Amino acid sequence: MTTVSEILGINYIVIAPTLALLLTVIVLLFCTITISTPMYVKKYVSFVGILVTLFTIFLKFGLFLTDGVSSYFTEKILLDEFALVGNVLVGMVLLFTFNSFWKTSELIEDKTTEALILILMSASGFLLMIDAENFIMLFIGLEIGSISLYALAGLNRGDQLSNEAALKYFLLGSLASCIFVYGIALIYVSLSIIGVYETSIAISFIGPDNVPLTTFVGLILIIVGLLFKVAAAPFQAWAPDVYQGSPTGYVGYMATVAKVSSFIVLARLVAVSLTFIIDQFDLFFGAVVILSVLAGALFAANQSDLKRLIAYSGVIQSGFILSGISSGVYGISASTFYLITYIIQLIGIFTVFSIISGQLSSDFQISNISGLFKENKFITITFSIFMLGLAGLPLTSGFVSKFILITNLWSYERYILVTVLMLTTVAGFYFYLRPIWVAAVEKTENVVEKIQVKNSDKLLLGVLAALTIYFGLLPDTLVNITRWMVEGYL
Amino acid sequence: MITIMYSLLLVPLFSAILIFLIPNSRKETFRPIGIAFSLITLTQCVYLLFGEYAKTEFTILSTFKWIQSYGINLHFGLSGMSTLLLLLSSLLVFVSLLSIGNDHSESKGFVGSLLMLHFAINGVFISGDLISLFIFFEALLIPMYFLMGIWGGENRRYATIKFILYTVFGSVFIFIGTVYTAVLSFGVNGRLAVDFDTLSSLSLLESQSKTLFLLFTFGFLIKVPIFPLHTWLPDAHVEAPTAGSIMLAGVLLKVGAYGILRVSIPFFTEGFLAYKNLIAILSVIGIIYGAIVAIAQIDIKKLIAYSSVSHMGFVMLGISAGGFLSIEGAIIQMINHGITAGALFMLVGFIYERRHTRKISDFGGVKITMPRYAAIFLFTSFASIGLPGLNGFVGEFMILMGSFNSYKILTSFAAFGVVLAAIYMLWAYQRMFTGPIKYEENENLSDLNSRETASIAPLVLLMLFIGIYPNYIESFVIQEASFLSDTIALFKDLK
Numbered sequence: 011m012t013t014v015s016e017i018l019g020i021n022y023i024v025i026a027p028t029l030a031l032l033l034t035v036i037v038l039l040f041c042t043i044t045i046s047t048p049m050y051v052k053k054y055v056s057f058v059g060i061l062v063t064l065f066t067i068f069l070k071f072g073l074f075l076t077d078g079v080s081s082y083f084t085e086k087i088l089l090d091e092f093a094l095v096g097n098v099l100v101g102m103v104l105l106f107t108f109n110s111f112w113k114t115s116e117l118i119e120d121k122t123t124e125a126l127i128l129i130l131m132s133a134s135g136f137l138l139m140i141d142a143e144n145f146i147m148l149f150i151g152l153e154i155g156s157i158s159l160y161a162l163a164g165l166n167r168g169d170q171l172s173n174e175a176a177l178k179y180f181l182l183g184s185l186a187s188c189i190f191v192y193g194i195a196l197i198y199v200s201l202s203i204i205g206v207y208e209t210s211i212a213i214s215f216i217g218p219d220n221v222p223l224t225t226f227v228g229l230i231l232i233i234v235g236l237l238f239k240v241a242a243a244p245f246q247a248w249a250p251d252v253y254q255g256s257p258t259g260y261v262g263y264m265a266t267v268a269k270v271s272s273f274i275v276l277a278r279l280v281a282v283s284l285t286f287i288i289d290q291f292d293l294f295f296g297a298v299v300i301l302s303v304l305a306g307a308l309f310a311a312n313q314s315d316l317k318r319l320i321a322y323s324g325v326i327q328s329g330f331i332l333s334g335i336s337s338g339v340y341g342i343s344a345s346t347f348y349l350i351t352y353i354i355q356l357i358g359i360f361t362v363f364s365i366i367s368g369q370l371s372s373d374f375q376i377s378n379i380s381g382l383f384k385e386n387k388f389i390t391i392t393f394s395i396f397m398l399g400l401a402g403l404p405l406t407s408g409f410v411s412k413f414i415l416i417t418n419l420w421s422y423e424r425y426i427l428v429t430v431l432m433l434t435t436v437a438g439f440y441f442y443l444r445p446i447w448v449a450a451v452e453k454t455e456n457v458v459e460k461i462q463v464k465n466s467d468k469l470l471l472g473v474l475a476a477l478t479i480y481f482g483l484l485p486d487t488l489v490n491i492t493r494w495m496v497e498g499y500l
Numbered sequence: 501m502i503t504i505m506y507s508l509l510l511v512p513l514f515s516a517i518l519i520f521l522i523p524n525s526r527k528e529t530f531r532p533i534g535i536a537f538s539l540i541t542l543t544q545c546v547y548l549l550f551g552e553y554a555k556t557e558f559t560i561l562s563t564f565k566w567i568q569s570y571g572i573n574l575h576f577g578l579s580g581m582s583t584l585l586l587l588l589s590s591l592l593v594f595v596s597l598l599s600i601g602n603d604h605s606e607s608k609g610f611v612g613s614l615l616m617l618h619f620a621i622n623g624v625f626i627s628g629d630l631i632s633l634f635i636f637f638e639a640l641l642i643p644m645y646f647l648m649g650i651w652g653g654e655n656r657r658y659a660t661i662k663f664i665l666y667t668v669f670g671s672v673f674i675f676i677g678t679v680y681t682a683v684l685s686f687g688v689n690g691r692l693a694v695d696f697d698t699l700s701s702l703s704l705l706e707s708q709s710k711t712l713f714l715l716f717t718f719g720f721l722i723k724v725p726i727f728p729l730h731t732w733l734p735d736a737h738v739e740a741p742t743a744g745s746i747m748l749a750g751v752l753l754k755v756g757a758y759g760i761l762r763v764s765i766p767f768f769t770e771g772f773l774a775y776k777n778l779i780a781i782l783s784v785i786g787i788i789y790g791a792i793v794a795i796a797q798i799d800i801k802k803l804i805a806y807s808s809v810s811h812m813g814f815v816m817l818g819i820s821a822g823g824f825l826s827i828e829g830a831i832i833q834m835i836n837h838g839i840t841a842g843a844l845f846m847l848v849g850f851i852y853e854r855r856h857t858r859k860i861s862d863f864g865g866v867k868i869t870m871p872r873y874a875a876i877f878l879f880t881s882f883a884s885i886g887l888p889g890l891n892g893f894v895g896e897f898m899i900l901m902g903s904f905n906s907y908k909i910l911t912s913f914a915a916f917g918v919v920l921a922a923i924y925m926l927w928a929y930q931r932m933f934t935g936p937i938k939y940e941e942n943e944n945l946s947d948l949n950s951r952e953t954a955s956i957a958p959l960v961l962l963m964l965f966i967g968i969y970p971n972y973i974e975s976f977v978i979q980e981a982s983f984l985s986d987t988i989a990l991f992k993d994l995k
């Protein structure tokens with residue numbers, strides 16, 4: 011006998027990570043409003059919340075083993091390989107950035123709970139977005155996630171740059187959301203569907219050559235909305251200002267969580283919805299990739315603010331990841347590998363920045379790290395490893411990810427893309443080595459004084475740097491995981 | 501043999517990490533520890549000389565599974581040429597650790613970077629596939645970046661960035677070539693196999709072979725460096741610290757020529773036949789141009805740097821002529837130039853530590869105060885010029901003789917390089933060492949102490965040994981040179 015809940019596909023395990031985060035938020039609210047609790051309790055509550063979230067993600071693996079790829083809640087929530095990998099990545103981002111965003115929140119005394127709630131809410135939103143099968147759910151998740159991030163950017167009210175960042179992020183972000191919604195509307199108008207799988211079925215039904223123009227425009231608008239979130243050119247303009255203005259302790263989280271979830275959604279969109287018409291998007295993706303790497307490299311070469319430099323480097327890396335997503339199923343797996351290694355380096359770099367300049371500071375000039383090596387060897391060495399990883403030097407994970415990606419592109423005969431990407435890599439050595447030069451090589455009088463690094467920070471940096479090297483030497487496990495993710499979509 | 505091969509990688513790496521872990525308060529121990537570990541590597545290399553792979557072509561001995569889902573494995577192996585170059589690099593690391601002054605030897609970064617450089621160089625010479633070759637080829641840059649950037653001269657920032665960008669630009673082409681080869685190999689073998697065994701069985705179209713040859717060779721030629729791409733070298737040499745210059749001239753330049761002999765020629769022979777004339781012309785221009793520019797130099801280090809351009813031109817001429825004798829000569833010249841140029845840079849380093857100038861005109865009559873130094877300098881200059889009986893003569897003579905059949909006019913021009921070498925080396929010697937003492941700063945120079953003499957002695961002895969008994973070093977490369985020249989001859993006949 012089938013119950014109503016089975017017909018509706020109600021299964022709370024699928025949305026358990028989201029629910030766990032929301033529950034944590036409610037407990038935190040309770041702690042603040044009803045009874046006044048000391049700081050360490052809030053820390054404890056939010057950390058346990060994150061651990062529970064991670065645990066529930068593993069429950070989802072169990073569900074996946076029995077059910078396989080399936081959808082729940084009347085085809086609104088999807089459980090597939092992309093969702094699982096995306097969930098794990100968001101969980102990992104929360105875990106790795108917890109240290110810095112907790113310390114930042116602690117510093118903003120009257121808004122500690124507010125900040126924690128914003129972060130956990132945004133994570134729950136992005137989890138929902140990753141899980142969404144329905145475009146409307148996708149949009150809701152994206153908005154929950156993004157709006158929290160806008161607020162997070164401007165949380166340090168006394169700082170002018172922070173206010174500027176929040177306003178810019180909000181205005182441009184809402185514009186992107188408008189575009190996204192308009193795209194959904196166009197698809198609905200032309201095909202009367204709003205699902206990720208439904209789109210591909212409809213397209214295969216009417217034939218790839220007969221797809222109406224409105225559907226195309228709709229799909230491109232949806233993709234543009236997502237590209238905005240990952241800061242691919244020409245939609246990158248917000249990134250440097252937001253990175254520069256936001257409190258440093260939050261940027262690591264803000265940058266990675268939006269990138270991870272948007273790229274996973276984009277990958278699923280390409281692998282599932284666009285699978286029959288992906289050839290017709292080649293030019294669009296190719297143009298975005300080339301624009302991204304060129305714009306990123308041109309602007310990054312001249313930055314004196316390190317957070318802006320990393321923002322522009324993010325534009326380049328988005329171009330690299332996108333180039334893989336748009337070239338076949340194995341390209342998607344290569345891109346996912348790239349994405350994972352990239353966020354590890356990114357979190358590491360922002361952890362270093364927040365240790366050096368303090369959690370709340372906004373701009374971070376390159377002179378802030380001059381002569382860093384003299385007194386702070388550990389920080390400099392880990393920072394250098396992350397930067398070399400971004401540059402793609404062999405023996406770090408950056409090289410492996412570039413190698414897999416480029417090999418795949420070459421086998422798809424995208425020679426122009428390969429050439430442009432590789433030339434960008436050369437330029438990359440110029441601006442990725444410059445901070446290392448300033449920190450470790452250049453002789454200077456005013457060196458950064460010895461910074462007391464907490465053991466938790468040391469552990470975090472050590473783990474991230476070790477992962478960067480580990481995936482450079484023995485990438486096999488991670489490659490297999492990313493291959494498993496796409497195997498069903500061959 | 502496999503254990504020794506891997507320990508050539510692991511011992512330098514381990515010793516570098518060890519040096520980084522020792523606290524700075526025990527800085528007097530850095531040099532002894534570095535020397536001890538480089539002696540271990542040196543002994544292992546000497547042992548390799550008597551091993552079974554010392555006189556063979558490249559043999560893959562060990563495979564390391566890397567990314568299995570793509571079928572990419574890393575391979576390591578040995579050959580005669582590799583063994584000689586490993587020995588050379590270990591010897592040069594050993595002597596440069598011995599020769600550096602206290603301000604360098606008491607810095608853990610310097611000793612550690614040198615050992616990391618040793619690790620990467622050894623990796624290049626035992627690599628048995630394109631990917632591991634590329635990995636170590638790029639990994640060379642980072643220790644070199646620190647050596648030049650931190651302990652370099654006045655204008656080090658410019659020189660370091662130029663060096664890095666030139667090399668990375670070249671290695672991008674090697675990278676694309678590797679990817680191209682891997683994808684071609686995927687079409688045949690069903691996996692991305694780029695080890696040297698698979699590559700030699702890969703049959704390529706002529707156009708593919710040409711493209712791949714150009715991609716790989718361009719990257720390697722920047723490292724050699726060949727004439728129009730050489731401009732990074734003088735800057736890098738002038739700004740690098742002594743040990744950095746020794747390693748740069750002694751081994752890093754050989755990595756380029758090694759890559760061409762190991763990868764470009766045997767696997768993309770058709771491409772080689774198509775472009776060898778171009779390379780030969782460029783190398784002869786390099787020989788003459790390098791020598792003439794060397795004559796005009798006022799900085800002794802820059803003079804030796806340009807002489808390296810000239811000498812490496814001989815190597816490239818020998819390679820592009822493609823006969824047995826000329827290729828054998830090229831390999832021997834690689835070793836010889838490593839020894840001689842390393843010794844010359846070391847000697848310049850000694851006098852720079854005393855006088856803090858490298859301008860030739862600041863010296864004069866140094867022979868009176870430093871007789872032992874002057875004698876060794878003259879001896880090394882003779883070796884560099886190619887005086888019969890010393891090592892420089894062997895390689896250059898074989899190259900000129902071997903190339904004459906293929907390139908009569910070019911080789912005749914190249915022979916003038918030897919004469920020009922005599923001009924710039926002897927003239928520099930005359931201005932620096934002979935005559936009366938012009939400046940009073942030179943009156944109280946102390947002669948080489950025992951540590952410095954000990955560090956130059958192995959190189960001087962080798963110059964003499966190879967010069968008198970070249971058969972010994974030749975016996976290691978016969979097999980490999982004949983394999984290469986046979987491959988070339990085979991493809992020539994097919995045409």
